[in-house]
Each structure stands twice: as structure tokens, then as C-alpha cells.
Amino acid sequence: MGPVLENLDLYVDGFLTSLSIIVVAMVGSLLLGLLIAACRVSPVPPLRAFGTFWVSTFRNTPLSVVLFFCAFGLPELGINRTFYFFGVLGLILYTSAFVCEAVRSGINSVSAGQAEAARSIGLNFTQGLRYVVLPQALRTVVPPLGSVIIAMFKNSAVVGAFGVGGDLWSTGQTLTSARGYETLPIFIGVAIGFLLITLPAGAVLQVIERKVAIAR
Amino acid sequence: MTSRPNGEPLVRLSGVNKWFGELHVLQDIDLDIARGEVVVVIGPSGSGKSTLCRAINRLEPIEKGEISIDGERLPDEGKDLARLRADVGMVFQSFNLFAHKTILENVTLGPVKVRKKPKADADKRARELLDRVGVSAQVDKYPAQLSGGQQQRVAIARALAMEPKVMLFDEPTSALDPEMINEVLDVMVGLAKDGMTMVVVTHEMGFARRAANRVVFMDEGRIVETAEPETFFTAPKSERAKDFLSKILTH
Ligand SMILES: Nc1ncnc2c1ncn2[C@@H]1O[C@H](COP(=O)(O)OP(=O)(O)OP(=O)(O)O)[C@@H](O)[C@H]1O
Numbered sequence: 391m392g393p394v395l396e397n398l399d400l401y402v403d404g405f406l407t408s409l410s411i412i413v414v415a416m417v418g419s420l421l422l423g424l425l426i427a428a429c430r431v432s433p434v435p436p437l438r439a440f441g442t443f444w445v446s447t448f449r450n451t452p453l454s455v456v457l458f459f460c461a462f463g464l465p466e467l468g469i470n471r472t473f474y475f476f477g478v479l480g481l482i483l484y485t486s487a488f489v490c491e492a493v494r495s496g497i498n499s500v501s502a503g504q505a506e507a508a509r510s511i512g513l514n515f516t517q518g519l520r521y522v523v524l525p526q527a528l529r530t531v532v533p534p535l536g537s538v539i540i541a542m543f544k545n546s547a548v549v550g551a552f553g554v555g556g557d558l559w560s561t562g563q564t565l566t567s568a569r570g571y572e573t574l575p576i577f578i579g580v581a582i583g584f585l586l587i588t589l590p591a592g593a594v595l596q597v598i599e600r601k602v603a604i605a606r
Numbered sequence: 607m608t609s610r611p612n613g614e615p616l617v618r619l620s621g622v623n624k625w626f627g628e629l630h631v632l633q634d635i636d637l638d639i640a641r642g643e644v645v646v647v648i649g650p651s652g653s654g655k656s657t658l659c660r661a662i663n664r665l666e667p668i669e670k671g672e673i674s675i676d677g678e679r680l681p682d683e684g685k686d687l688a689r690l691r692a693d694v695g696m697v698f699q700s701f702n703l704f705a706h707k708t709i710l711e712n713v714t715l716g717p718v719k720v721r722k723k724p725k726a727d728a729d730k731r732a733r734e735l736l737d738r739v740g741v742s743a744q745v746d747k748y749p750a751q752l753s754g755g756q757q758q759r760v761a762i763a764r765a766l767a768m769e770p771k772v773m774l775f776d777e778p779t780s781a782l783d784p785e786m787i788n789e790v791l792d793v794m795v796g797l798a799k800d801g802m803t804m805v806v807v808t809h810e811m812g813f814a815r816r817a818a819n820r821v822v823f824m825d826e827g828r829i830v831e832t833a834e835p836e837t838f839f840t841a842p843k844s845e846r847a848k849d850f851l852s853k854i855l856t857h
């Protein structure tokens with residue numbers, strides 16, 4: 391583990407960058423995914439069509455293509471930002487489609503009568519979702535949503551490979567190709583860095599699952 | 607109770623038509639319901655009773671015709687529809703209480719979120735209503751902990767908490783064990799006596815005789831016959847009503 395310890399400061403920087411990509415992408419994709427899921431179950435046909443279009447686009451396009459489009463396509467449309475911005479944006483767009491489908495399956499698990507009862511007391515569509523359907527959907531949504539989020543953690547390495555300087559993945563790249571370190575120990579270090587994020591996240595997820603399962 | 611209350615109709619359906627794909631479930635329905643009137647809708651399975659009931663608060667949109675409540679035409683979607691629905695109480699066959707909320711919260715949700723009542727006022731009113739329907743001992747329980755009859759009475763209280771102009775009931779007792787039917791019907795008869803305007807889909811003839819001003823008989827998407835309960839049950843005019851009554855009377 392010599393090479394890892396020698397470059398510990400680089401690893402720490404890489405770890406922090408990866409963590410920030412993950413945290414921003416998690417918040418962003420959860421919010422966006424929830425919004426798209428609301429579109430998909432909305433009573434307004436154009437919104438439903440938009441939601442369906444969104445999901446089929448981003449769920450069926452490889453992440454690398456989405457990232458490529460964000461990083462090189464958007465600048466051609468006159469949008470100029472950092473690679474970090476485009477990388478995180480691409481990851482959010484891509485992940486939101488999966489979040490949406492997880493949330494939607496949870497919504498569908500709540501009986502239609504619940505939404506009808508909500509509407510019949512005068513709650514509007516958003517209120518019905520917020521106060522009646524989503525709280526009940528939560529229970530079934532947490533496990534699949536957790537898998538989506540953990541998959542996103544791992545996908546964040548692709549964002550790094552795409553040129554976001556300084557995340558865990560590109561730290562490994564720099565150390566092996568530019569500085570001539572051996573690949574194996576360096577990337578074991580990278581893997582450990584990711585595990586330091588995913589393992590605690592998995593544990594947190596289990597706690598949430600247990601909490602939600604007891605709550606009514 | 608045989609006299610018809612008079613005045614402008616509170617609910618008016620005119621030329622209402624609805625299709626489910628090819629199936630013409632509501633055919634040229636014209637029906638006026640006066641303020642304070644109790645209308646019982648009966649008819650064979652699949653005749654469109656539920657659809658009629660659900661069309662009145664637009665849980666089912668209609669393709670042709672017009673439905674208005676208190677002189678106001680049912681809006682298509684959005685804010686206005688939600689506001690109008692708040693004035694129309696609905697009680698479902700399967701209760702549909704909010705499973706994740708306590709009995710008290712079930713009754714206060716609408717008043718607090720829709721009517722913007724202060725929480726304390728809503729709580730107080732909810733307790734009164736739950737007392738009136740006889741479930742005041744259960745306020746902190748969850749729906750799954752109550753019997754079907756209790757759940758349905760809570761559902762009635764939940765609808766009443768919105769102070770609706772009219773209440774719709776779609777077979778409110780047909781999912782109940784026989785010994786619980788009367789506790790629900792008694793609450794409904796009480797409401798009728800207090801002057802609530804009600805549309806009730808039910809095969810409970812006892813309720814129709816005790817509380818209804820009119821019986822509407824539906825078959826294959828049409829209103830075939832309308833009569834006072836006593837007349838309808840003892841001397842139905844149409845062949846289809848005679849046939850239907852002979853079937854439900856034999857069991
Ligand atoms: N969502 C739907 N999609 C398609 N067809 C439907 C739908 N809901 C009801 N129908 C059909 O419309 C017809 C009328 O149904 P409705 O539920 O109004 O009958 P009903 O008189 O209430 O019958 P029941 O006594 O069995 O409750 C039936 O043939 C039914 O199968």
C-alpha cells in the first residue's frame with residue numbers, strides 16, 4: 391500500500407471530489423426523478439407524454455453517450471460550463487429516469503381508491519400525491535430507490551473517466567499513466583475510496599428501510 | 607318521507623353520455639336532484655350506477671352532456687374542479703380511508719389542507735362528527751384496526767367534515783358483514799332526516815323505504831324508471847324493473 395500512502399493527499403482530494411459529485415447528483419436526481427414521476431402519473435396528457443419520453447430517452451441511452459452529449463453537445467449549443475458541471479448534469483439526467491421508474495412503481499402499488507378518496511375530499515393532484523399517495527408509496531419505493539442510488543455512486547466513476555479532474559477515478563488515472571505507478575495498488579486504493587462511500591451508504595439505507603417498514 | 611322537496615335542483619344532469627371504449631355506459635341521462643332530496647339508484651350489475659355516481663364529482667369524465675352542482679357546471683380539471691369536489695362528499699364501497707393516517711387525521715386532512723381550517727378547530731369538529739357516527743373511542747387508531755362498519759362510518763364523517771352540499775354513496779354497505787350493515791344505514795338515515803341531499807347506489811330496500819324520496823332504476827346505461835320508493839317496490843311500471851325486483855326479492 392506504499393503508493394497509496396505516499397499519495398494520500400491526492401486520494402483525499404479525489405475522495406472529496408467524488409463525494410461531492412455523488413451528493414449533488416443524488417439530491418438532483420431524486421428531485422428531478424420525483425418531478426418526472428409526478429408528470430408520468432399526472433392527469434394532464436402532455437405532461438404524461440413528456441414523462442414517458444424522458445424516461446425512455448435516458449433509460450435507454452448509455453451513460454457515456456449522455457455524458458458525451460452534455461460535455462460536448464451543450465457547448466455547441468452555446469452553453470459553456472466546467473466539465474464538473476456537465477458531468478454532474480449528465481449523471482443527474484441519466485439517474486433521474488431510474489429514480490422516476492422506482493417512484494412510479496411505488497405509486498402504482500398504492501390502490502387507486504386512495505387517490506380517488508383524496509380527490510373526492512377536494513385535494514388537488516399535487517396535494518393528493520404529497521399527503522396521501524407518496525407517504526404510502528415510500529415503503530415500497532425505498533429498496534429499489536436504494537439500488538438506483540448505489541448504482542449512481544458507481545456510475546460517478548464514469549463521470550470521472552470522462553474528464554472531471556480530481557475525482558477518485560482520475561486520481562488513479564493520473565498516478566498510473568502520468569506518474570508511472572503500478573496499476574494494481576493504485577486502483578485498489580481507488581476501490582477502497584468508493585467502498586468508503588458505498589458501504590456506509592448501504593448501511594444507512596438499511597436503517598431507513600427498517601424505519602419505513604415499521605412506520606405505517 | 608314521500609313529499610318531494612322543491613326549489614332549484616342542486617344537482618342537474620342533462621343529456622349525459624359516457625363510453626368506455628365501445629361500451630356506451632351512460633346513455634342520455636337526465637336527472638335533477640333537489641336540495642334535501644334523497645335519491646336511491648338501483649339496477650342490475652353493470653347497468654352504470656357506479657359510473658353515474660362517479661360522474662357527479664367527475665371521478666369519471668363524461669363525453670357528452672352537462673352536469674352542474676348548485677348552478678355551477680363541473681369544470682374539466684384543475685383548481686376549480688378540486689374546489690367543487692370539496693362540496694361533494696363521496697363514500698366508497700371499499701371505504702378507502704387513508705391507510706397511513708389515524709382516524710382523526712383522516713377526518714381533519716381535508717378541512718386543514720383544503721378548507722384551511724386551523725388545526726384545533728378541525729380536530730374539535732372531527733371529534734364531534736366521529737362522535738355522531740359512533741366511533742369516538744377509536745380516534746387514535748389506524749383504519750386497519752377498525753371493523754368494516756366502523757371504517758365506513760369514519761368515511762362518512764370524513765366526507766361530512768368538508769360540509770358538503772351533497773353526498774354520494776356507491777354501495778356503501780355491500781362490502782360489509784351483515785351484522786354491520788345497519789349501523790351504517792342508521793347513520794345514513796340520520797343524515798337524510800337532517801336534510802342532507804344524497805345520491806345512494808344501494809340494493810337495501812329497507813333504506814330506500816325509510817329514507818328515499820325517489821328511486822331511480824337503471825338498466826344498460828339508461829334510466830328506465832323513476833318513482834317513489836313504495837310505488838316502485840310494489841308496482842313497478844317497466845318490465846325490466848319487474849324482472850329485476852323479482853330476482854332480488856327471491857334471495
Ligand atoms: N374503468 C372502466 N373501464 C372499462 N369499462 C368499465 C370501467 N368501469 C366500468 N366499466 C364497465 O361499465 C359498465 C358499467 O359499470 P358500473 O360500474 O357503472 O356498473 P354498476 O351498475 O355500478 O354495476 P355493479 O352493480 O356491478 O357495481 C360495466 O359493464 C363495466 O364493466
Ligand SMILES: [Mg+2]
Nearest residue numbers: 655656657777
Ligand atoms: Mg357499482
